[in-house]
Amino acid sequence: MSSSLTVSILGCYAAAPGAFKNPTSQVLNIRNHLFLIDCGEGTQVALRRNKIKFARIKHIFISHLHGDHFFGLMGVISTFSLLKRTTPLTIYGPVGIKEVCLLQLKLTQSFTSYPLYFKELDSKEPERIYEDDLVTVTTIPLKHRIYANGYFFQEKTGDRKLDINAVLNLDIDKAYYNKIKQGGDATLEDGTVIPNKDLTFDPPKAKSYAYCSDTMYKPVIADQIKNATALYHESTFLDSHEHLCKPTGHSTAKHAASIAKEAKVDHLILGHYSTRYGDLNEFKEEALTIFPNVHLADDGEVFTF
């Protein structure tokens, strides 16, 4: 079974929000899961504007606790309650996120109408933090001014695809189909063993999405996200401001492209632009000098892979 992976950009600008430049937040749809990634101020309004159903969001992944990735979280938590949600919500983020959310709920003397769970992160190594039958989520340790993680969302490889002509020609009983799809060989009534590769096709390539923001250029990220379908990598600066990367803990478009190239991903999405720049195309042009398949995130943009 193949399904498309879509990324809806709710906001993709660095630092303070402007009237038409939202801070970071995006929604990944992978195997019909809606994962909300980061939650800058105004995220709940952007969700409405993008017509994303609140009730379908069951997991929120926060990269780090800088305001432009985080100050919209309490609004989302509260509004879900106002809507009398009952579906549980789990929030993944750095240690401290639970305290700050629960303190605010305590001060408002209001508790959520739904079960609210936190999974606090402090590991500096990649950590599998979510798994179900279809998808896994693993942290991508980043290098920023404060503790930060990206997230790697991966479809699980599905069953092998049955070569229906082959199994019919060999008159194999339907009872064995599941075993074959799971990789087993077939044994005919005369004892002949038919190897699995003659009965099946490879399953569709499992898709994956790597979210890396905010971070300095950290080459080892490429090893972890090899062959990802799409990489969202921050590119706060153009090469002309490369000297600002170290003090601020950010990357250039070329840094992002270098990770994409090294990881051999299919697509690179740039975002988290400093608002000092007028023309976003300069980010794309710089990245294209290193990696061929570059997309520019912008608020309201939806990418389908």
Next chain:
Amino acid sequence: MSSSLTVSILGCYAAAPGAFKNPTSQVLNIRNHLFLIDCGEGTQVALRRNKIKFARIKHIFISHLHGDHFFGLMGVISTFSLLKRTTPLTIYGPVGIKEVCLLQLKLTQSFTSYPLYFKELDSKEPERIYEDDLVTVTTIPLKHRIYANGYFFQEKTGDRKLDINAVLNLDIDKAYYNKIKQGGDATLEDGTVIPNKDLTFDPPKAKSYAYCSDTMYKPVIADQIKNATALYHESTFLDSHEHLCKPTGHSTAKHAASIAKEAKVDHLILGHYSTRYGDLNEFKEEALTIFPNVHLADDGEVFTF
């Protein structure tokens, strides 16, 4: 000296923000002070949209810690820092506001670029919390689901106005003018005492602004804000939903108008509308049955008195 008082409505809708309905925040300009009152999510963007200079805001008054009055505060605090502000900022609000703000600053490992002060409130009686040569600010204890205060902003009555013809005719030395403006009588060289009332006019009436949101109908408020120039009073509901006032801690348009009438204010501004209603004019019509001078707040509206 007479000056106008202006109120810029940044947001005036109850509960969850929508794409075009901002939660509560407003800026009062009184004697050239810009006071930011409440700070729902998106306030910093609304400040920009309304072209209000961040640097001129030195005092923020938070009524209570429900999200729709408060979740934009951290964004404002942080953005002021990003802009490298150095002017001190003082925040007035319920006990707990300091802890939740400082915790978030601690988690981001960033401290403000400017001195940040908190004046935490817990009194159930009106309390003078700000005073300078021109203006005073006093809390207005409200009745809501959680601890909440409105704020009463009052110009100080200025000096009496010199009757320049009178003092010239009597050949009173300029050295005495200040004493006379402050209410003193004049003594002529022959010993005659000229009473102050013959030398001065009354100063212009001091203006004042009462902000009351969120609150149930609380008649005693009227005693405190007698003859105010303008009252902003929440009117979450129409009369048809009056039964919701008690469980939610809110008022109807008629409640607001009753306070305005009892206090004999000049102007009533309604706001904090539940988003369940389509036509705001219904609020005005209901209030007009009780009080004649009713204005409807709306996002972006500016009132000058």
